[in-house]
Amino acid sequence: MSKTTTPRGQRTVARHGRLSSPGPFAQLFRGLAIVLAVVLVAGGAVFAYAAIDLTRSFTADAVDLKGQPAVPPDLGELKGGVNLLLIGTDECEPDFAQLFGDRCSGDDAEGNLNDVNMLVHISDNPRRVTVISFPRDLMVPIPSCTDEDGNVNSAMSKQQINSAYLYGGLSCVASTISDLSGLEIPFAAKVSFGGVINITDAIGGVDVCIANGIKDPYTGIDWPAGMRQVKGLDALQFLRTRHGVGDGGDLGRISNQQQYMSRLANKLKSQEVLSNPATLYKLASTALRNVDPSTSLTNPLTLVQIASAVKDVPFDDIVFIQYPTYTDPYDANRVVPDYEDADTLWAALAANQPLELSGNLSDGDGVVVDENATPAPAETPAPSETATPEATDSAEPTPAPTSSAIALPSGIAGQTAAQATCSNGNVRE
Numbered sequence: 001m002s003k004t005t006t007p008r009g010q011r012t013v014a015r016h017g018r019l020s021s022p023g024p025f026a027q028l029f030r031g032l033a034i035v036l037a038v039v040l041v042a043g044g045a046v047f048a049y050a051a052i053d054l055t056r057s058f059t060a061d062a063v064d065l066k067g068q069p070a071v072p073p074d075l076g077e078l079k080g081g082v083n084l085l086l087i088g089t090d091e092c093e094p095d096f097a098q099l100f101g102d103r104c105s106g107d108d109a110e111g112n113l114n115d116v117n118m119l120v121h122i123s124d125n126p127r128r129v130t131v132i133s134f135p136r137d138l139m140v141p142i143p144s145c146t147d148e149d150g151n152v153n154s155a156m157s158k159q160q161i162n163s164a165y166l167y168g169g170l171s172c173v174a175s176t177i178s179d180l181s182g183l184e185i186p187f188a189a190k191v192s193f194g195g196v197i198n199i200t201d202a203i204g205g206v207d208v209c210i211a212n213g214i215k216d217p218y219t220g221i222d223w224p225a226g227m228r229q230v231k232g233l234d235a236l237q238f239l240r241t242r243h244g245v246g247d248g249g250d251l252g253r254i255s256n257q258q259q260y261m262s263r264l265a266n267k268l269k270s271q272e273v274l275s276n277p278a279t280l281y282k283l284a285s286t287a288l289r290n291v292d293p294s295t296s297l298t299n300p301l302t303l304v305q306i307a308s309a310v311k312d313v314p315f316d317d318i319v320f321i322q323y324p325t326y327t328d329p330y331d332a333n334r335v336v337p338d339y340e341d342a343d344t345l346w347a348a349l350a351a352n353q354p355l356e357l358s359g360n361l362s363d364g365d366g367v368v369v370d371e372n373a374t375p376a377p378a379e380t381p382a383p384s385e386t387a388t389p390e391a392t393d394s395a396e397p398t399p400a401p402t403s404s405a406i407a408l409p410s411g412i413a414g415q416t417a418a419q420a421t422c423s424n425g426n427v428r429e
Contacts, residue, residue, distance in 0.1 A: 061292040066145070066171045071186050071296045075305045078186065080350060081123040082306065085174050085188040088116030088196065089165055114165035114173050114190075119181065121349050122310055128317040128354060129310055131261070132181075132345070133254050135325060136162040137334045140180055145172035160334065170294065180337065182346055187302075188294040195290030197236055202286035203273065205231030206264050208238060209420070211368050213427030216244030225425065230260075238423075245366045245423050251322060251335075252364025252424070255413065258320040259367050259421045265318060266417065315418035319355050321345070322363055322413045341409040348406040356405040361421055363413045370420035 075082055091112040117134040137160060144155040145168025153167040164173045174188045191199075200206065207229050214223045219237040221244055230238045239257050246252025273279055297303065324342050325335035348355055361367050408414075415421060 062295045062298050063170050063292070065174050065185070065188060065294050065296065066168075067175070068186060068294070068296060071302070073299075073301070075302070075309065079124075081121055081352070082309070083183050083185045083187070084120040084122070084306070085170075085177060085185050086116075086118045086120060087114045087165070087170065087173050087188070087190050089113065089190055089192055090115050091192050111166055113162045115162045117161060117173060117177060119177055119183070119185070121183075122306070123349065124352050126317075127309055127313050128319070129313050130319045130321060130349060130355065132321045132323055133258070134161055134177065134180075134323045135250050135254065135335055136160070137250055138323065138325060139328055139331075139334050139336050140176060142167060142172070143175050143179060145169075145175065147172075170292070174294070181342075183349075187297050187306075189297060190292045191290055193236060196239075197232060198290050199283070199286050200231050200235045202283045203264075203267065203279070205229045206235065206260060206267060208260055208263055209370050209422035210425055211370070211422035212425035214241060214244040214423060214425035215427050216241045218243050223425075225427075235260075244426055246362060246364040246426075248426070249364045251325075251413075252362055252366030254322050255362030255364065255366035255415070255421075256423050258322075258415055259423060261320055262318075262415060262417045262419065262421070266315065269315075316416055317354065318417035319357070320414050320416070321355075321357075321408075324409070324411045324413075325363075338411055341411045344406075344409055345412060348408065351406065354405040356407040357412070357414050357416070358407050359410040360413045361415050361419075362424075365424055367415075367421040368424045370422045 072078065089112040113136075115136045117136075119132045119134070121130045121132070122128075123130070139158050140161050142156045142159045142161075142164050144152060145164070146152050147166070147168050161176065164176045168175075170188050170190050174185045178185045207227055209227055210223060210225050213225050214221050216222075216237075219241045221237050221241055228234075239260060240253075241256070242248060242250060242253045245256045267273060268283075273283070324338035324345070326338050328334040328336045345355075361369070
């Protein structure tokens with residue numbers, strides 16, 4: 001989409017509608033960050049034991065990624081960092097279907113959509129983590145994919161991104177986002193909304209901040225302002241609410257869920273969790289039992305290496321970003337890529353430099369700054385129990401790291417894990 005279609009000064013935010021197969025609840029899967037956070041802190045002996053102990057259940061539904069070259073046994077050989085795709089699907093599992101009414105019993109009960117798509121980039125040393133969320137209503141090209149029945153679906157020049165799973169499962173989603181970003185994606189994983197509920201419960205819930213009350217008849221939420229612990233169904237409803245926060249669109253929902261991810265990461269790196277081996281094991285084992293990985297992720301050593309690479313990353317270097325978009329000029333309920341701003345992001349990641357956010361916290365006004373937050377103390381990374389593999393020589397060496405941050409365009413919204421935000425609910429005093 002060219003800049004002349006929707007000039008910078010006329011940037012608008014789509015109030016995204018639903019596909020014929022709805023599933024706003026499936027936005028809960030931004031809680032896929034739980035899986036990321038498990039990897040962030042559950043490193044070392046506890047995670048290794050869980051990974052090895054649960055390999056059989058973890059690998060049962062593993063899938064191959066189309067065109068994926070062999071992954072080296074040492075992650076240090078992956079030049080330019082590690083890319084991991086996490087998706088959430090809106091499938092109706094027997095244990096949870098009764099919670100979601102018509103979505104799991106009506107005309108739209110068939111078919112699963114990848115309503116959450118998050119690309120996690122782990123940079124080369126020094127390690128940083130960037131999580132890019134792609135809106136479910138983003139219109140993009142989808143390559144030719146083969147579905148689970150062996151049917152080959154032709155490539156499409158413009159299709160909603162959350163339909164890619166229908167056309168070819170996890171592999172098709174990975175190919176779609178790889179083409180969009182220009183990045184090779186060697187690792188991918190999928191989780192259902194039921195899996196996210198289980199993982200949320202394993203950590204005992206997350207305390208979120210609500211700046212204004214939230215009232216959303218679509219999810220049943222009617223909560224006052226203030227701090228609130230969410231877990232189980234409450235966590236699901238908080239993460240799926242769209243009408244209750246910001247401007248009622250999907251972009252506001254993304255930033256509301258990024259608040260959840262930030263506070264989750266802080267809890268997981270707290271002594272409350274790190275000092276409790278039983279909690280760590282329960283969390284790691286629950287995550288492994290509820291995630292369907294690509295075959296490239298089924299080696300327990302790979303999981304431990306990823307955990308080791310990111311578990312000591314400072315909060316300032318954990319950045320949650322909304323993929324930059326414009327409103328689709330042909331459909332106000334959809335968005336199209338802002339390729340120019342996105343190219344700046346991809347170039348910054350390739351340059352192995354820290355990111356400086358200059359845009360809004362949210363393109364959809366989903367969150368505001370937490371005025372009552374106590375500034376987080378500066379972190380001193382602890383020595384890793386498992387040494388991070390060193391990169392080996394290559395004809396194309398990784399760019400040398402630098403402390404000079406790259407300022408992202410103001411059109412890219414996001415926050416770091418060090419920033420405290422609150423849900424900008426729709427109930428004003």
